[in-house]
Amino acid sequence: MSEAITQKAIDLMESLTLSHGLQMADALIAATALEHGLPVLTGNVKHFRAVDALKIEAFEP
Numbered sequence: 001m002s003e004a005i006t007q008k009a010i011d012l013m014e015s016l017t018l019s020h021g022l023q024m025a026d027a028l029i030a031a032t033a034l035e036h037g038l039p040v041l042t043g044n045v046k047h048f049r050a051v052d053a054l055k056i057e058a059f060e061p
Contacts, residue, residue, distance in 0.1 A: 009027040010027075012030055019050070020050040042056065045058050
């Protein structure tokens with residue numbers, strides 16, 4: 001965690017919680033990935049779809 005990641009997560013929650021139901025844990029994951037320029041590997045793509053510029057890789061078990 002860093003101040004930049006925390007602030008990005010707060011920004012994401014402020015803009016996406018009401019409209020898309022983004023929860024704190026997903027906001028922190030997305031903010032961390034954005035800060036480090038990494039994709040998110042997830043089995044639940046719908047949680048992250050609304051986050052602009054986030055690279056998402058679907059995981060199929």
